[in-house]
Structures are given as C-alpha cells and as structure tokens.
Amino acid sequence: DTEVTQTPKHLVMGMTNKKSLKCEQHMGHRAMYWYKQKAKKPPELMFVYSYEKLSINESVPSRFSPECPNSSLLNLHLHALQPEDSALYLCASRHARGLDTDTQYFGPGTRLTVL
Amino acid sequence: AQTVTQSQPEMSVQEAETVTLSCTYDTSESNYYLFWYKQPPSRQMILVIRQEAYKQQNATENRFSVNFQKAAKSFSLKISDSQLGDTAMYFCAFMKPDSGGYQKVTFGTGTKLQVIP
Numbered sequence: 001d002t003e004v005t006q007t008p009k010h011l012v013m014g015m016t017n018k019k020s021l022k023c024e025q026h027m028g029h030r031a032m033y034w035y036k037q038k039a040k041k042p043p044e045l046m047f048v049y050s051y052e053k054l055s056i057n058e059s060v061p062s063r064f065s066p067e068c069p070n071s072s073l074l075n076l077h078l079h080a081l082q083p084e085d086s087a088l089y090l091c092a093s094r095h096a097r098g099l100d101t102d103t104q105y106f107g108p109g110t111r112l113t114v115l
Numbered sequence: 116a117q118t119v120t121q122s123q124p125e126m127s128v129q130e131a132e133t134v135t136l137s138c139t140y141d142t143s144e145s146n147y148y149l150f151w152y153k154q155p156p157s158r159q160m161i162l163v164i165r166q167e168a169y170k171q172q173n174a175t176e177n178r179f180s181v182n183f184q185k186a187a188k189s190f191s192l193k194i195s196d197s198q199l200g201d202t203a204m205y206f207c208a209f210m211k212p213d214s215g216g217y218q219k220v221t222f223g224t225g226t227k228l229q230v231i232p
Contacts, residue, residue, distance in 0.1 A: 031218075042206055042222035043160070056219070088158060094218070102148045102167075102210055104220060106160035 003027075004107035006091050012113045015081060021110045023074040023091030030096035032074040033104065034066060037088040049074060050096055081114045088112070117142045119209050121223035128197045129231050135182075136192040136226045138207030144168075147211040149183065149190045150220070155203040163205070166190065194228075202230045 035043035048056035065077040092104040128134035207223040
C-alpha cells in the first residue's frame with residue numbers, strides 16, 4: 001500500500017460549524033504533515049507530526065487543531081473558520097528514519113469551502 | 116532561509132515535443148535534496164523526480180530528466196516526448212536534512228504546463 005488517503009474529498013461548512021479532516025496511511029511512515037494550498041499557489045506547511053508528537057506548528061491559528069491518534073492517522077479539527085480559510089488541505093507522510101526519508105507522499109486533498 | 120524560484124508561470128508544448136522547466140534556488144547548505152512535483156488538475160501531488168545534492172549524476176525517470184548545476188544552484192526539469200497527461204502544475208522543491216527528525220520542504224511558485232494536442 002503506497003497511498004495516502006484523505007476524507008472527505010469536499011467539505012462545505014459554515015463559520016460556526018465544527019468539522020474534521022482525516023488522513024490515513026499504511027506505509028509505516030512516522031512523519032505526517034498538514035499543508036494548506038490556495039488556488040495556483042504552492043502548498044504552505046501548517047503542522048508536522050513526528051512519531052505522533054507535534055514537532056512543527058507554523059504559527060497556525062488555534063481554530064485549526066491537529067491530532068495524531070496513532071501512527072497511521074492524522075486529523076485536522078476545524079472550528080470557527082473564516083471564509084479565507086477556504087482552500088485545498090493536503091496531507092503528506094514520509095519515513096522518519098532509514099531509506100527514503102526525504103520523500104513526502106501526498107494525499108489527494110480535501111477541498112474546503114467556508115461560507 | 117532557503118528560497119526556490121520558478122521564473123516561468125506558464126508554459127506550453129506540443130505533444131511529442133520536449134520542454135524544459137526552470138528552477139533556481141538559494142541556500143548555504145551543502146547537503147540537500149531537490150524535487151520536482153507534479154499536480155494535475157485532479158490535484159494529487161505526485162513526485163516526478165528527486166536529486167541528492169551530493170550526487171553529480173543527473174537523475175532520470177523515464178521521460179523525465181533533470182539538469183542539476185550545483186554551483187549555479189539550478190535544477191531544471193526536461194520532459195521528453197510530452198504527453199497530454201503531462202498537463203499539470205509543476206513545483207520545484209528543496210529540502211535539507213534536519214537533525215530534529217523532521218524535514219521542511221520549500222516549494223517554488225509553480226509552472227503551469229499545458230500540453231497541446
């Protein structure tokens with residue numbers, strides 16, 4: 001299995017809603033990432049988890065709350081978002097040790113629209 | 116800080132022809148990795164090719180090859196025999212190893228490639 005999966009594919013939410021994005025991989029990767037990507041722009045790093053511990057938070061607003069409950073799963077909890085948070089949210093993973101640690105594998109993304 | 120520059124926002128190429136996408140980067144590091152990622156309109160980011168800075172030999176993957184000029188800090192991607200499925204946004208990316216066990220990727224702004232039938 002060489003795949004990173006993300007659910008849902010599309011999400012529309014109001015500014016008062018609470019929702020969660022899910023990312024899953026079964027490649028044994030111990031580093032997992034959340035990126036935000038606006039149209040025609042490169043991905044912007046939000047969070048990095050290494051061995052299920054948060055290792056990087058790129059000064060992301062607290063309305064985004066990541067969670068890594070186990071080595072295969074990464075969640076992004078959303079609450080009180082703003083319309084400008086509408087974007088494609090990409091998950092990625094990589095090996096933390098050994099060979100091929102430099103390569104990140106991306107999921108297909110969740111297209112989020114905040115009304 | 117590392118920066119990655121892609122000076123060609125958009126490019127087009129006829130099917131079966133060859134096209135070269137440019138990328139330059141700025142770093143004081145001697146050991147690092149460079150990547151080209153492809154993001155088709157379906158949006159999944161796919162690794163096209165990677166290059167380790169300490170390797171002088173240019174990486175190749177089937178129709179994709181790079182011209183890595185370390186001294187010039189240049190990393191261009193050549194696509195031979197272009198196919199319609201090559202239509203995508205292409206991101207050049209840089210990463211340096213990190214002792215903290217995590218690795219940030221710095222992306223360029225992207226080049227949108229259109230393959231014309």
